[in-house]
Amino acid sequence: MAYRFIVLAALVAVAKAGILGAPAVYAPGAPLTARAYAAPAYAHAPVAYAAAPAYAKVAAPVAVDTDYDPNPSYSYAYDIQDALTGDSKGQQESRQGDVVQGSYSLTEPDGTRRTVEYTADPVNGFNAVVHREPAVVAKAVVAAPAYAKVAAPVAYAHPAAYGAPIAAKAYLG
Template structure:
């Protein structure tokens, strides 16, 4: 056990002496960097006035609605929505590809958050896809 300890100490001393000798005989290595950093002053930004919104409405209100019935594409949908302060309520409906009518009634307020009720209505006769004649190749 003492042999291992002495041998370990000798190895550490040899490593330190090797490093000291290597540093003592090391010469100066020329560096491509001159050692002086160029410092430029930061540009001074002009003071910009803070924009204040003078058109703030503390109790916003709006109402909108639309309806689409496109016989060519089969797109059929509608939506209506109204807002009174922080309360928004509305609904939208659309005809799904399988012919069902999906209607979503929603209501949102700061206390209860967003709530939606989805209803599926009766089947509507879905129009079939009209076959299109293939395009002729032009040579």
């Protein structure tokens, strides 16, 4: 809705400034090549740009917050070890005045462990040192096979007599 209003306002401003040409004036019945068109009439003078605008200075000072702590301090930490999803991360940070120290660590998708130790202060800015530990692969422990004592094998006796072999007749057909 605002877009329509802006477009309408721009069209009104352009028409009011005389930038849009006047309607074409032509003699009725004259051939198309003989018709004369009026040039647009500009009713305004060129725009003169002024220097940068002057701003008024604020005389009243800004109110000072009375709850300002000149020596802020805090400390926090968390650690997540989720065996179900494999999520492993943690962070600890502390602040004393304008100096912040902390670290965070996480296990990346390839299994490596990334640990970032950082400090921040007004003199040196933010500084971080990144450590990467190789992936810890849990070796599968193969238990020694458990052999059960089995009784001595039972002797298998073949049948004493087999039936007589079937005679095969040749088909000569």
